[in-house]
Amino acid sequence: MSIHKKSIVVSLLALVALQACGKSGTESEIKAKDAAQPAASSLARSGRDYVYIVGSSTVYPFATVVAERFGRGGEFKTPKVESTGSGGGLKLFCAGVGVDYPDIANSSRAIKQSEVDTCAKNGVTDIVEVKIGYDGIVIANAIGGQAVDLSRADIFKALAKEVPGKADGELLENSYKTWADVNPALPTVQIEVLGPPPTSGTRDAFVELAMEGGCMSVAWIKALKKSDSNRYKAICHTIREDGAFVEAGENDNLIVQKLEANPNAFGIFGFSFLDQNKEKVKGAMVEGVTPTFDAIADGDYPVSRPLYFYVKKAHADVIPGLRGYLREFTSERAWGEEGYLSDRGLIPMPDEERAALAANVRDLTPLSMASE
Numbered sequence: 269m270s271i272h273k274k275s276i277v278v279s280l281l282a283l284v285a286l287q288a289c290g291k292s293g294t295e296s297e298i299k300a301k302d303a304a305q306p307a308a309s310s311l312a313r314s315g316r317d318y319v320y321i322v323g324s325s326t327v328y329p330f331a332t333v334v335a336e337r338f339g340r341g342g343e344f345k346t347p348k349v350e351s352t353g354s355g356g357g358l359k360l361f362c363a364g365v366g367v368d369y370p371d372i373a374n375s376s377r378a379i380k381q382s383e384v385d386t387c388a389k390n391g392v393t394d395i396v397e398v399k400i401g402y403d404g405i406v407i408a409n410a411i412g413g414q415a416v417d418l419s420r421a422d423i424f425k426a427l428a429k430e431v432p433g434k435a436d437g438e439l440l441e442n443s444y445k446t447w448a449d450v451n452p453a454l455p456t457v458q459i460e461v462l463g464p465p466p467t468s469g470t471r472d473a474f475v476e477l478a479m480e481g482g483c484m485s486v487a488w489i490k491a492l493k494k495s496d497s498n499r500y501k502a503i504c505h506t507i508r509e510d511g512a513f514v515e516a517g518e519n520d521n522l523i524v525q526k527l528e529a530n531p532n533a534f535g536i537f538g539f540s541f542l543d544q545n546k547e548k549v550k551g552a553m554v555e556g557v558t559p560t561f562d563a564i565a566d567g568d569y570p571v572s573r574p575l576y577f578y579v580k581k582a583h584a585d586v587i588p589g590l591r592g593y594l595r596e597f598t599s600e601r602a603w604g605e606e607g608y609l610s611d612r613g614l615i616p617m618p619d620e621e622r623a624a625l626a627a628n629v630r631d632l633t634p635l636s637m638a639s640e
Contacts, residue, residue, distance in 0.1 A: 316367040319347035319593050323357025323374030324469050325518045326403060326538040327575050330609050331374050331597075337608070338596045344589030349374075353518045354469030361578060362387035371583045371590055375576045376403065376469030376538065379635070394581035394634040398594070399625055400603055402615035404539035404564040404572040405474050406551040407461070413531040414455045416447070417553040420570065424482025425450045426459050427513050429506040436488040442508045455532075462516040462523045463507075463536040473573040474536055478554075480504040481570065524548055539564060539572075540613030565615045575614070581632045598626040 321331055328351040339346025352360065354375040361373035362383055369392075379397065387395060407418060425431055426447065430439040447454035464471040483504035484490045492500035507513050516523045516535070523535040524545050534552065539559050542551050551559040554570055563569040577597075584590055596602055603609050605616050616622065 318345040321372040324376040326376040327374035353467040355467035396579040410531040420482035543613035
């Protein structure tokens with residue numbers, strides 16, 4: 269290796285080790301920096317010359333279409349996007365700094381303090397949080413299945429490991445077999461729900477928004493939130509393990525296939541995936557509201573959540589194309605009200621929020637949550 273090549277590689281390693289911070293500037297200045305940075309050619313020799321993204325299966329379709337659009341520009345390689353689940357993606361993301369570790373982690377929930385702490389222990393600091401929009405969590409069944417209107421109390425009673433008895437404070441092992449057992453207004457069909465594993469951000473959001481929302485309809489359990497928060501969470505967040513709920517992995521396509529094969533079963537996934545498969549599955553109403561783009565955008569649909577991705581600031585000026593990918597994702601043509609991501613089911617944020625977040629991304633403003 270020539271002295272010149274060695275010096276470039278050493279410089280890159282130093283940048284990673286020191287977690288070099290990207291400087292803000294005008295659009296033209298940033299584009300010039302992307303084009304001129306020596307990392308683009310030297311990283312190809314030292315290990316990686318493309319953006320590496322992991323994480324949420326819900327955010328995956330959005331990240332993939334942005335990556336494809338960005339890659340068409342021809343200046344940089346198309347980013348590599350893997351669907352590993354939110355928890356799994358953040359675990360990989362927090363494992364270290366450098367070309368062996370992901371640059372971005374997609375997540376269908378906000379990063380946890382424990383994950384920030386793990387990142388810090390492994391030298392991953394100055395994490396940039398990018399909220400990208402909103403999504404609804406749907407309970408869907410096959411087009412030919414029965415249409416239902418579920419309350420969050422119905423969802424909790426159908427899927428909780430333990431359910432309230434007749435007396436305050438009494439909990440019983442969940443013995444409900446059919447939806448009609450839960451609520452006489454629902455069909456007399458066996459409860460079978462296909463859902464994501466514990467590593468999924470969709471699972472986290474589902475238990476918090478749907479299960480806990482129904483759990484709080486029971487007065488004595490709601491009171492536990494202040495008096496015994498651990499017991500409260502155990503009751504509200506623990507899903508039954510007797511076969512009524514089936515962990516179907518991170519592959520939402522597999523859930524759709526199983527729903528088509530069994531019209532009596534229901535599946536849990538993000539609205540964007542429902543929207544992409546509306547010829548095969550339909551979403552159940554929740555408390556009288558059908559999961560639609562407008563209902564989620566207006567806040568009427570009760571089971572909705574924000575979506576995110578997280579970026580290592582230390583990689584911004586080391587990984588070729590990373591800044592460019594961030595610009596593409598946060599452009600109005602992508603995440604705007606008329607952007608191509610809304611065509612894929614992403615619910616855009618209000619104009620002012622998008623503008624503020626785009627500025628944070630341009631300046632690579634780190635997450636304010638401090639590690640302990």
